[in-house]
Amino acid sequence: MGGISNKMVITESIKKTALIFPGQGAQEIGMGKELYETSPAARWVFDKANTILGMDIKSLCFNGPEEELMTTANSQPAIFVTSIATLNVLLEKLKRAPIGIENHEIFSEKDVPLAGTIALGMSLGEITALTAVCAITFEEGLTFVRNRGLFMEEASRLKEGKMASILGLSIDKVEEICKGVGCEVANLNCPDQVVISGEAKLVELAGDLAKAAGAKKIIMLKVSGAFHSKLMISAKEKLKKVLDKIKIENPAVDFISNISAEVTTNAGTIRENLANQLDHRTLWEASIRKAISLGYKDFLEIGPGSVLKGLLRKIDSSLNVVTLHTTGDIDNFIQNGKQS
Known part of the structure; x- marks a missing residue:
């Protein structure tokens, strides 16, 4: 990476570090297993998740089988749990004291600023x-x-949908193609990459037209449906009823919504954005640029995979992005300010 050093000084990074969390697609068999085996803070999260869900999400993360882990209904909670377990371990180590209290061993709003002062996540x-x-x-x-995962999976069964990543074509041209064939722009992740979504045959047609218009590459994504499109409206309506029952507090630190790419702290707006996310495009690049405009250059990718690190490099190669998903990653970051 160019620009600033890859080394973060912990005392400084606390002041201006952004926490970023991966979306669907980051799942992999074995995620979180090493954390579970080495940290009580991770064990509490996975064991508690098993109880809440009434299923062995822990075993699914650690052992698969892959076909079950890859489903939308399972991969979303699996990534969520692994990411929160990773954060719980990080915050306990930064705190240098046990997290939480017995039977509720998880971080509080007072712990969060030890790791970062703003947070955002891609989709899920x-x-x-x-x-x-x-x-x-x-x-x-x-x-x-x-x-959310269950409703999205159910919506995907109603009509076959697809998503495709179009590389090297302007957003205006992609919008024109989508409008012409009847699919939608779903994600604006980084420069020269636009993800489209819609009925399978329409996405395939749009991909062919994009290639003919000069796109460098068309990648059909390995997802089960047309996420962030009108094909998710049925899932959105069901999810609204779930959201109505959830209490939303003021965030402990700033939060950027990838629907608006703005710092969002109002509970009503957060609730509305979480519902709209299912059938609206997400603005990941704009969200990262918003964080940059607020003075953030250091980012911690917390959870499985390193997809976000790759995207941030394309958005701004001077950014310092550290991925954390093992005890070794966390220990090395705390000791040296960088990933091993």
């Missing part, structure tokens, strides 16, 4: 981010994510 990761900043409790966040 937005709920993780809201839980991370204590706007939503872990219990309600996990229940919400499980329902």
